[in-house]
Amino acid sequence: MAKEQILSKVFGILGIEPDMDPFENRILYQKIVYLLQSSLSLGYGFTWYVRGPYSPHLTRVLFDIDPDTYSESQDLNFNNHEKIEHLLIEFKEKLGDKLKDPEYLEVLASLHYLNKERASELPDLEERLLSLKPNLSEIDGIKGIIKDAYEKLLEFN
Amino acid sequence: MTVDYLHPHREIFDNVHGFIKVTKAESDIIDSPYFQRLRKIRQLGLVDYVFPGALHNRFNHSLGVMHLADKMIVVLQENGSMEGKRRLVRMAGLLHDIGHYPLSHLVESVVKKDASSKIRLPDKDNVSIDMEGDGSDVDDDSLVNLEKSSVHNLNLSLHDSRNGSLDFAHHERMASLVIFKTPIYNILLDNGFNDNEITMIAQIISGTHSDPEKLLIHSELDADRFDYLLRDSQQTGVIYGRFDLDQIIRHIEIVNPHNTGYRLVVNEKGRKALEHYLTSRYFMYSTLIYQKTAVSFEIMLKLVYQGLMERGLAHSYFDLIDIFDDEESVVDFLDYTDDSFFYTLRNIDKGLQALDDEDTYMVKADMLSQLVKMLLNRQPLKMCYECQKFVPLKHASTNSPRLIPVVINANAQKAGIENEWCIPFEMDVRISDNNPYLSLSEAGSFLEEDTYQAIRIIKEHNNKKEIVALVEDESSIINVLSQHILKINRIYTKNDEYKQKYISASNLS
Numbered sequence: 001m002a003k004e005q006i007l008s009k010v011f012g013i014l015g016i017e018p019d020m021d022p023f024e025n026r027i028l029y030q031k032i033v034y035l036l037q038s039s040l041s042l043g044y045g046f047t048w049y050v051r052g053p054y055s056p057h058l059t060r061v062l063f064d065i066d067p068d069t070y071s072e073s074q075d076l077n078f079n080n081h082e083k084i085e086h087l088l089i090e091f092k093e094k095l096g097d098k099l100k101d102p103e104y105l106e107v108l109a110s111l112h113y114l115n116k117e118r119a120s121e122l123p124d125l126e127e128r129l130l131s132l133k134p135n136l137s138e139i140d141g142i143k144g145i146i147k148d149a150y151e152k153l154l155e156f157n
Numbered sequence: 158m159t160v161d162y163l164h165p166h167r168e169i170f171d172n173v174h175g176f177i178k179v180t181k182a183e184s185d186i187i188d189s190p191y192f193q194r195l196r197k198i199r200q201l202g203l204v205d206y207v208f209p210g211a212l213h214n215r216f217n218h219s220l221g222v223m224h225l226a227d228k229m230i231v232v233l234q235e236n237g238s239m240e241g242k243r244r245l246v247r248m249a250g251l252l253h254d255i256g257h258y259p260l261s262h263l264v265e266s267v268v269k270k271d272a273s274s275k276i277r278l279p280d281k282d283n284v285s286i287d288m289e290g291d292g293s294d295v296d297d298d299s300l301v302n303l304e305k306s307s308v309h310n311l312n313l314s315l316h317d318s319r320n321g322s323l324d325f326a327h328h329e330r331m332a333s334l335v336i337f338k339t340p341i342y343n344i345l346l347d348n349g350f351n352d353n354e355i356t357m358i359a360q361i362i363s364g365t366h367s368d369p370e371k372l373l374i375h376s377e378l379d380a381d382r383f384d385y386l387l388r389d390s391q392q393t394g395v396i397y398g399r400f401d402l403d404q405i406i407r408h409i410e411i412v413n414p415h416n417t418g419y420r421l422v423v424n425e426k427g428r429k430a431l432e433h434y435l436t437s438r439y440f441m442y443s444t445l446i447y448q449k450t451a452v453s454f455e456i457m458l459k460l461v462y463q464g465l466m467e468r469g470l471a472h473s474y475f476d477l478i479d480i481f482d483d484e485e486s487v488v489d490f491l492d493y494t495d496d497s498f499f500y501t502l503r504n505i506d507k508g509l510q511a512l513d514d515e516d517t518y519m520v521k522a523d524m525l526s527q528l529v530k531m532l533l534n535r536q537p538l539k540m541c542y543e544c545q546k547f548v549p550l551k552h553a554s555t556n557s558p559r560l561i562p563v564v565i566n567a568n569a570q571k572a573g574i575e576n577e578w579c580i581p582f583e584m585d586v587r588i589s590d591n592n593p594y595l596s597l598s599e600a601g602s603f604l605e606e607d608t609y610q611a612i613r614i615i616k617e618h619n620n621k622k623e624i625v626a627l628v629e630d631e632s633s634i635i636n637v638l639s640q641h642i643l644k645i646n647r648i649y650t651k652n653d654e655y656k657q658k659y660i661s662a663s664n665l666s
Contacts, residue, residue, distance in 0.1 A: 037321040041278050045322030048367040050418025053318055116317035117360060117367055118353065132367055134416035 003043065004064040007033075008073035010042065011065075013088040014099065018065050024102045026059070027051055031105035033058055035095075035112065038156040040087055050133070052110035094155055103139065108149040112156055122150045160234040161243035169220060173388050177224045180244070182348030183251055187220075190491050191339050195219055195254060197494035201389060202263040203454040204445060206535055208393040215254045215261070218384055225380035226250035226373045228406050238411040242370045245354060248345070249361040249374050253381060255341065256331025259498045263455055264471075265328050267462045272474035273323035275301045278313075301475055308478040311337060315356065316363050326474040333359040338481040339490070369411055369419035377612050378409070378421055386438055389445065397440035404430035410615065414624055422613040422624055431612060431627065432634050439588045443643065447584055453537035453649055456580055461502070461528050464520030468513060470501055502529045524577055527651070538580065538649040539656040542663070547641045553585075557644050565648060572662035578651045579659065586643040588635060 011018055014032070019025055034046050034053040046053040078084045098104045107129070114120070114128050126146050129136065136142050165178040169187075179187065186192050195215035205211040230246045233239050239246070258264040277300060303309040313320055315333045324330065335341060336359055345355050360366035364375035373380055383402055390398025408427030413419050423431050445451065465471035472480075472493060480489045504510040506529055512522040520528075531537075544558045560581040569579045611626035612635075627635045650656050 034318075041321050041323070043322060045319040045324060047318060047364050048371075050420070057322070113318055114367060116314075117365065118356065128367075133418055134413075135418075137416075 003061045004069050005073040005076060006042065006078075007061055008065050008070045009076055009078065010036070010088060012070070012074045013085055014092050016100075017067075017070055018062055020062055026062070027106055028100065028102040029062055030054055030058060031102070031109040032099070034109045035105070035156055036088075036091055038112070039091070040084065046113070048113060048132075052106050052133075053113045094152075104145060104149065107136070107142075107145050108152055111146065111149050112153055115153060122147065125150065158235055158237040158240075160231050161241060163244060163247075171217065171220055171224070173217075173221055173384070173391055174224050177220055179223075180247075182244070182345070182350070183223065183247065185344045185348060186248075186251060186341065189341060189344060190488075191255065191335055191341055192216070192219075192251075194491050194494060195257065197496055198257055198259055198261060199495055200261060200385065201393075201445075202260040203458055203532075204393070204448075204451050206454050206537075207448055207451045208395065208445065211389070211393045213388055213392045215257050218388055219251055219254050221384035221388055222253055222374070222380045223247050223250035225383050225402075225406075229373050229380060229409060230370070232406055232409055233411055236410060239370055242368075245357060245361070246370050246373055248350070249358045249370075250380055252332060252336060252341070252358060253362045253374055254328065254332070255335045256333070257328045258331075259493060259495045260458060262328075263458045264462050264498070265326070267459050267466065268472070268474055268477075269324060269326040271463075271466060272326040275299055275475075276303060276309075276323065276325060278320055278323075303475075303478070306478055306482070308334060308338060308481045312478075315359055316365050318365050319363065326477075327363075329363040331477070332362050334478070334481050335490070339487055369421065372411075372419075372421040376421060378405075378423070382438070383434075386434075386441060389441060390437075393445060395441065395445050397444055398437050400434040400437045401430040402434075405434060412615065412624060420613055420624065422615050424615045425617060428614050428627075428633070431614065435588055435612070435627075435635055436638070439586065439638075443586050447586065447645055449540050449543070449647065450537045452582055452584075452647070453540065454532070456582060456649060457528050457532055457538060460520050461525065461532060462498075464512075464518070464522075464525035464528070465501060467518050467520070470505075470510065471498065499533075502533055505529050506533055521577070536652075538651065539653055540647055541579075541650045541656040541659040542646075542648040544644075544646045546644050548644055550640050550642050553642050553644070558646055559583075560646050560648065568659060568663040572655075572658040574650065574655050574658055578655055580649045582645070582647040582649060584645045586645065588638040588641075 008018075011029075016029075016032075018029060020029075030051075030053065033042060033044060033055070036042065037044065037046075044055040044058045046055045048054070092099055095105075098108075110129055110133070111125055114125055114132075120128070126143070129146065130142075139145065163180050166181040166184045168176045168178050171177050193216070198215045199205065199211070200213045200215055200218050201211045226246050226249070227243070230239055230243050234243065258268060309325070312325055312330055312334060315337075316330055319327075319330070336345070336355060342355065345358075346352075350358070357366060357368075361371045361374050364371055372378070375381075383405075386398045386400065387402065390396060405423060405427050408424045408430075410422055410424055411419055412422055462471055466473050477490070477493075480486050480493075501510065505512065505526060512525055514522045546558055548557050560583055562581070565579050565581060566576050569576050611628055613624050613626050614630065616623045616625055616630070627633050628639045630636055648659070650659055
């Protein structure tokens with residue numbers, strides 16, 4: 001099955017129809033799939049780029065999802081459909097409103113990546129994150145966002 | 158700004174770069190059997206069957222990468238970047254290929270594919286993301302459970318962000334296993350590298366490290382590509398690969414525009430050298446790597462390795478992690494070389510090694526023994542069809558010439574030759590590795606995050622500095638050339654007799 005169909009179905013269950021025009025959406029989708037892969041492998045490898053974990057392969061597949069592909073894929077089922085659907089709904093509930101907050105997901109995914117690279121406590125992770133992405137310091141309440149995301153990390157493998 | 162001082166211990170003469178200075182730590186690594194093993198792994202697989210000079214190996218190349226990574230970091234440190242990272246970057250350059258497979262990427266691709274088809278990530282065994290009824294269901298019987306393998310778990314933990322792609326057997330990941338599971342680790346400890354630094358070296362090599370020094374070893378502008386292009390060119394005599402390395406390195410910079418993150422760029426003065434480098438790389442690939450006979454041997458070797466691996470006569474990823482599992486067996490990795498591969502082939506050819514057959518084998522015994530003989534005697538497959546065409550990237554997915562399996566099989570049947578001896582080969586050759594380019598050009602916009610791998614330059618206009626991707630810069634030849642892609646489609650068959658039969662049957666002559 002084509003990867004764009006699988007991804008369409010995954011996003012469909014999460015309640016998101018991919019629209020790659022706004023830049024913020026591209027960030028959002030990257031971070032969603034990155035975090036999702038902590039419990040479900042979708043076949044993408046990530047490396048670090050300026051906005052945190054990034055997969056060029058994923059970008060290509062996302063661009064290949066057109067409205068027809070998206071809507072036709074919603075009629076398809078996964079093998080182990082119930083299990084995967086449950087996992088996706090659980091993921092969605094875990095993030096709540098933050099599922100559509102690219103700023104928060106960028107911080108959460110970046111902390112997850114840095115913590116996997118070298119497991120650390122909050123102060124060290126925060127320092128590494130802000131040294132790699134000093135522009136985050138300009139966001140109001142960034143320390144609170146980082147603290148909140150750090151606590152959330154425990155819910156992702 | 159100051160450059161980290163490193164005490165030179167000895168010098169090694171390299172035919173491409175001249176004298177290369179090495180430190181005591183590097184010297185100890187180079188003298189270890191696990192690094193010396195790289196002498197027995199040819200850089201270009203079987204390309205020497207076509208370009209006889211291509212006998213250089215991963216040992217030469219690794220020294221070259223260390224040397225060039227050093228030249229790059231010295232320039233960057235002189236400009237105030239990457240303080241304290243010189244010895245780490247040099248060591249990552251030296252060790253970047255320490256986990257390479259015999260005959261380099263040819264064997265790697267077979268082992269990698271086999272491993273990714275048989276391994277699921279921990280706790281995800283029962284969660285297959287395939288769609289119902291698409292025929293792609295994974296047969297549970299073929300899955301291998303590695304939950305208890307400490308070596309595989311080490312591989313997973315070191316490169317977590319890559320796990321999703323299932324590329325466990327990638328040579329960059331195998332490098333980590335060699336570093337952590339052989340005496341290389343103690344050599345590094347004895348020479349003052351701590352465990353954190355050793356982990357960083359492994360992650361720089363795999364490209365998963367978050368700090369910018371990884372870009373010197375793992376990007377489109379890295380020491381690895383610089384060295385192999387110059388070295389392959391010099392060894393093979395294919396001069397198209399030469400380019401002005403010093404001019405590029407003199408003008409590299411690490412920038413962090415608006416504090417958004419680090420990028421490795423080249424300033425305006427290095428632009429022409431950079432454009433020439435990219436075109437050189439294109440010409441080298443299209444001339445050397447995709448040369449029709451070189452591709453023929455590549456296809457044969459992959460089939461042979463597959464046939465040997467499924468009969469337990471050549472290592473799979475699963476064999477390799479067993480080898481790394483204890484101190485006694487790890488020495489077996491030293492024998493995992495080009496020589497041992499050819500030794501196995503000779504034993505088969507002499508009848509000293511029987512070949513069994515099972516329904517599940519992808520390469521049947523009869524075909525395997527014929528391919529072995531052909532490889533040993535340098536008898537290439539014959540090309541019975543070829544189409545090379547430049548197509549605009551925008552239309553590459555819809556307007557490209559394609560090989561259609563049904564048509565190939567029908568022609569084979571008409572010609573009276575076995576399907577398995579009609580072997581398709583399809584390749585896209587690009588001027589730049591900036592893969593998302595196609596979709597972006599269709600979308601009509603380029604955004605930084607999506608041009609992940611693009612080489613960037615610093616342009617100055619009205620005293621303002623701007624960082625642009627070369628593929629986007631309308632004054633760059635790369636902008637023009639990257640809008641097209643060379644599609645190479647070929648069909649290979651067993652010998653001249655089969656070739657003539659196929660051509661007649663398909664009315665292509």
